Amino acid sequence: MNQALTPAHAAEYLYREAHLLDRQRFDEWVDLYTGDAVYWIPAWKSEHQPTENPETELSLVYCASRNALVDRVWRLTSNLSVASMPLARTAHAVSNVIVEQAGDDTMDLRSSWTSHVYNPKYKSQHVYFGSYEHRLRRVDEGWKIARKKITLMNDFIPTVLDLYMV
Amino acid sequence: MSKKDIASLVDDRPEDGVFRLHRSVFSDPEIFEMEMKYIFERNWVFLGLDSQVPHPHDYMTTTVGRHPVVVMRDGEGNLNAFINSCPHKGAKLCHLAQGNRKIHVCQYHSWSFDSAGRIRGLKFKDDGQYSPAFDDDSHDLAALPRFEVYRGFMFGALSADVLPLSEYLGEARTFIDIAVDTSPRGLELVPGVVGFTFEGNWKLQLENCSDQYHFTSTHPSYLKVLDRRAEKGWEGTVRANVRGRGGRKAMQFPADGLEHIAGGSTSFEHGHNLNWNRRTVNDSHPLFERAEELKERFGEARRDWMFNTRNLTLFPNVQVAENASSQLRIIRPISVDKTEMLTYCIAPVGESAAARAQRIRQYEDFFNPSGLATPDDTINYEDCQDGHLNPVAPWLQGHARGMMLAGPDGDPFIDRLGVKALSSVIGGVELGDETIFHTYYRSWRALLQAGQRADEAAARSQPAPVSARLVETVR
Numbered sequence: 033m034n035q036a037l038t039p040a041h042a043a044e045y046l047y048r049e050a051h052l053l054d055r056q057r058f059d060e061w062v063d064l065y066t067g068d069a070v071y072w073i074p075a076w077k078s079e080h081q082p083t084e085n086p087e088t089e090l091s092l093v094y095c096a097s098r099n100a101l102v103d104r105v106w107r108l109t110s111n112l113s114v115a116s117m118p119l120a121r122t123a124h125a126v127s128n129v130i131v132e133q134a135g136d137d138t139m140d141l142r143s144s145w146t147s148h149v150y151n152p153k154y155k156s157q158h159v160y161f162g163s164y165e166h167r168l169r170r171v172d173e174g175w176k177i178a179r180k181k182i183t184l185m186n187d188f189i190p191t192v193l194d195l196y197m198v
Numbered sequence: 199m200s201k202k203d204i205a206s207l208v209d210d211r212p213e214d215g216v217f218r219l220h221r222s223v224f225s226d227p228e229i230f231e232m233e234m235k236y237i238f239e240r241n242w243v244f245l246g247l248d249s250q251v252p253h254p255h256d257y258m259t260t261t262v263g264r265h266p267v268v269v270m271r272d273g274e275g276n277l278n279a280f281i282n283s284c285p286h287k288g289a290k291l292c293h294l295a296q297g298n299r300k301i302h303v304c305q306y307h308s309w310s311f312d313s314a315g316r317i318r319g320l321k322f323k324d325d326g327q328y329s330p331a332f333d334d335d336s337h338d339l340a341a342l343p344r345f346e347v348y349r350g351f352m353f354g355a356l357s358a359d360v361l362p363l364s365e366y367l368g369e370a371r372t373f374i375d376i377a378v379d380t381s382p383r384g385l386e387l388v389p390g391v392v393g394f395t396f397e398g399n400w401k402l403q404l405e406n407c408s409d410q411y412h413f414t415s416t417h418p419s420y421l422k423v424l425d426r427r428a429e430k431g432w433e434g435t436v437r438a439n440v441r442g443r444g445g446r447k448a449m450q451f452p453a454d455g456l457e458h459i460a461g462g463s464t465s466f467e468h469g470h471n472l473n474w475n476r477r478t479v480n481d482s483h484p485l486f487e488r489a490e491e492l493k494e495r496f497g498e499a500r501r502d503w504m505f506n507t508r509n510l511t512l513f514p515n516v517q518v519a520e521n522a523s524s525q526l527r528i529i530r531p532i533s534v535d536k537t538e539m540l541t542y543c544i545a546p547v548g549e550s551a552a553a554r555a556q557r558i559r560q561y562e563d564f565f566n567p568s569g570l571a572t573p574d575d576t577i578n579y580e581d582c583q584d585g586h587l588n589p590v591a592p593w594l595q596g597h598a599r600g601m602m603l604a605g606p607d608g609d610p611f612i613d614r615l616g617v618k619a620l621s622s623v624i625g626g627v628e629l630g631d632e633t634i635f636h637t638y639y640r641s642w643r644a645l646l647q648a649g650q651r652a653d654e655a656a657a658r659s660q661p662a663p664v665s666a667r668l669v670e671t672v673r
Contacts, residue, residue, distance in 0.1 A: 073568065075390035079294055083390040087555045090390030090543050092568040094559065099432040103423045107570060112419035114581075115573035154397070154580070189394040191576050193568040 036134035037168070037175060042141055043129040045175065046166065050124035050145070053196045058105040061196075062098060066169055066176045071095040073182045073198065082183055092184065092193065104195055115192050121150045122197055126164070138178070139168040145182075149197045158190050160198050200232050204646045208639050209593065215601050217636055218593045224399040225586040229646075230534035236649025237514050237642065238263035240357040242366050244516035244528060245269055248277060248350045249386045249547075250296060255313045258296040261530060262356055267342065268292045269352060272314035273300070277347060279354045280315050280339040291339070295391070315339035349378045350385060351512075361468075370470035372617045373510045376503050377518055379496060380485055381546030387526065388543040388558060394567040395538050398579035399586070400531035403539065404638055406575055407509045407517045407527075408463065408473050411599060411630030416578055420564065420571040436559045437482050438522045451476060456610060461506070462624035463600070463634035464612055469513025469641030471634050475521070476611075477505045484553035484560075485546070499614040513641055518544065522571070523561035535583050541565060597639075600631035 037045065052061040065071070073092040074082040083089035095101050108116045124147045133140040146161040167179035182198050207229075209218035223229060243262045246269060250258050257270040259282055266282035268291065284291050289306035292299075301318060303310040310319040317337040320326075344355040346363035351374060353363055360366065367374070378384050396403075406412065414421065427435045451457040461475035479489050483505055493501040507521035519525045526544040531537055543561040545554060564571045600623045609622035623631040 075392050077389040077391070078296070086558070087551065088389070088558075090388050090392065090558060091562055092392065092566055094562055097432070097435065099430070100435050103426060103435065104570070106426070107419040107423060110419050110422065112422060113570075113574055114416070115577040116419075187393070189392070189567045191394065191396045191567065191580065192573040194573070 036136060036139055039129070039131050042131055042134075042139055042168070043126075043143075045168065046126045046129060046141065046143055046164070049177070050126050054122050054124055056119060056196065058108060058196070062101050062105050064177050065098045065101060065180075066171065066178045067098050069095075069098050069101070069177055070179045071101055071195075072180070073184055076187050092187070093195065101195070108194065108196065116194065118152050120194075120197060121152065123148045137170045139166075139175070141166040141168065145198075147197055156190075159186075160193070161185055162198070200228060200650060202228060202232070202650075204232075204643050204650070208643050210636070210640065210643075217597045217601070217633070218595070219597055219639060221586040221588060221592045221594060223639075224401060224583065225534060227534045230399075230531070232646050232649065233531065233642075234263050237645045238531070239265070240355070240359070240649060240652075241514065241645055242344070242353045242355050242360055242363060243514065244512060245279060245345075245352040245354050246528075247385065247387060247526070247544075248347055248352055249384065251277065253298065255300050256296070256298050257292055257302075257313070259292050259294065260528075262342070262354055265356065266290060267354060269345075269354075270313045270315065272312070274314075276314070277345070277352065278315055279342040279345040279352070281342070283340075284309055285317075285337055285340065309337070311339055315341060349374055351516075366468055367470065367512065368467050369617050369619065370466045370472070370510065370512060372615055373472050373508060374512075374518075376500065376508070376615075377510070377520065377524075377544075379500075380488075380492070380504055381548055383547035385544050386547045388545055388554070388561075390543070392541045392566055393539065394541070394576070395532070395536060396576040396579050397536055398576075398583035399534060400529050400537040401638070401642075402579035402582055403527075403529050403537060404511060404514070404517075405596075405635055406579065407511055407519060408471055408634045408638075409630075409632075410461070410463070410473055410475075411632065412575075412578070416574050417571050419574065423570055436556075436563045438560050438563065450478065458626055459611070459624050460627040460629075462609060462611065462622060462629075463631045464609065464617070464619045464623075465621045465634055465637035467620055467637070467641075469511075469638050471511050471637050473509045473631070473634055474611075475507040477507060479505050484549060484557040487550055487553055503611075503615060511638075513638060519565070522564035523557050525561065525565045537579075597632050597635050600625075600629065600633040603629075603631070604633040604636075 049064055072094050075090045075092050076082050086094045107113050124145060126143050126145045128144040130142045132142055143164045145164055146159055148159050150157045162183045162185045165181040166177055168175045169178040207220040207223050209216055245260050246258055251269055251271045254271055254273050254275055257268055259268050261267060267279055268282040269279045271277050282290055282292055284304040286307055286309050289304055291302050291304055300313055301310050308321040312318050315338050342354040343358035344360055346353055348363055348367060424438055463473040465471045485504060492504060510518045515529045517527045524544050526542045528540040543558055545557055563569050567573060603623045604621045606621055609624050612619050612622055
């Protein structure tokens with residue numbers, strides 16, 4: 033029996049992830065990830081080319097475990113980071129979801145995203161946008177994210193970029 | 199021409215123990231215009247590393263002040279810097295951050311230039327009915343009046359009237375040497391550039407790099423994350439060569455009477471400075487794998503300096519920050535309250551794959567605008583900028599710590615390098631010296647005043663404006 037998620041369910045999985053970020057339910061968001069999850073936002077090395085190898089090239093964010101994400105999420109709500117007080121308000125839109133590969137235990141998805149970010153302190157706003165590549169993996173509790181690569185198209189950053197903004 | 203009284207904005211009275219800065223230094227658009235004209239466009243400005251253009255015909259684009267510049271390596275391997283604007287109509291000639299081209303063809307009217315900046319083709323020249331006067335002009339790209347390289351660090355100036363680069367950098371060169379000597383093959387930029395802006399004056403960035411006092415106040419979340427990682431022994435997270443982390447034992451210094459010294463700050467002429475912290479030679483630093491080799495080559499004192507954290511500013515626009523990792527940052531002022539930063543991970547050529555990966559992870563953690571520390575700095579700059587229009591209490595109180603210690607002598611750590619400082623301060627973790635900023639503003643004041651004087655002299659030697667002459671004629 034093929035137990036892969038249907039394309040519609042796979043897309044909804046991505047919407048739910050975005051929803052948790054927008055609602056700032058960060059602990060639940062982190063729980064979507066496997067312990068060995070890789071979360072990666074490459075930098076760009078030229079006008080046309082994002083970096084490809086995180087061991088030899090720079091990334092904007094490279095987290096090689098869920099623990100690294102737990103730390104980042106802890107910081108956001110620690111009241112010890114002036115860049116996170118107050119938190120920005122965000123609204124993600126995920127679209128153009130393509131199922132690249134669907135197996136019983138893994139699924140690879142591609143999608144496009146935009147994220148509107150509003151900074152209530154300075155009443156300023158910005159739109160980040162790019163593409164996602166998700167690898168979902170089946171575990172006992174259901175499907176989790178084993179890998180997420182975020183290609184940020186507008187990588188010239190107005191002051192701050194944090195995980196919940198992209 | 200500005201008549202602004204620059205001296206009145208820097209209350210600099212060492213004999214009275216006073217150094218105060220007027221907030222308008224950060225917020226007055228007229229001052230910003232003067233800074234562009236008299237500092238960035240009449241003084242040495244950092245352009246990049248020569249390892250960004252390693253091969254014949256490589257080029258990279260940048261800016262000097264408000265002007266586009268391209269650095270090119272010609273077919274013989276010589277480096278030159280030009281205004282990146284076609285002499286014909288002014289169109290930008292090189293459009294990408296970097297590339298390789300033997301011939302640069304202007305996309306507007308196809309004038310073409312070789313990688314030495316010489317005109318190689320002027321479209322339909324023979325049919326152009328040009329006058330002999332046109333033929334008498336050079337049609338080559340306009341070279342920057344001054345361009346020099348010190349150990350791979352490329353600098354240019356839009357004025358020929360500047361000191362030789364070696365004199366301009368002066369004693370600060372030793373700290374370029376220490377960085378470059380960490381590899382027999384010099385330094386390179388790790389692929390991947392990170393650019394960001396902040397809504398604040400460029401000098402806020404200049405100061406923050408030299409500011410030890412802010413560290414524990416601005417970055418507690420970063421420090422706490424390091425503690426959490428150490429406590430939990432988490433795999434897949436990053437360790438860092440940062441104060442107090444890695445255990446007290448890791449920072450045990452020999453009992454030589456100086457063991458209480460945590461670090462200090464050193465100022466040089468022409469606005470350059472260094473703030474630094476002592477570190478032991480330990481394995482949280484990617485250089486650790488070569489610690490013995492570096493000791494043999496350069497001696498223990500110099501090797502130990504390679505492991506110290508060092509934040510070097512070469513006035514006005516480049517900082518080499520070697521603390522949690524190693525960063526080259528280029529400061530580009532956009533307006534009085536907006537600054538653009540170009541940032542790179544800078545690394546010794548040929549370090550092991552493991553050391554390089556460790557350096558990159560530490561870098562992303564601390565330095566990126568998407569990391570755990572820099573956003574807390576840049577938001578602070580924006581908060582400062584917000585308050586810098588305040589007319590009620592215009593004199594800042596942030597340049598006074600260390601006043602009772604600062605002087606040209608008495609720094610044994612600097613002495614070990616044979617460096618002669620303009621002023622030096624050493625002390626414990628809590629010192630947080632602020633006299634390090636003085637050299638910025640003394641050079642800043644000198645350059646702005648020199649610019650004003652030069653403009654006044656030029657105005658005097660020119661004929662009176664047309665309107666005045668018309669009045670004369672009518673009389």
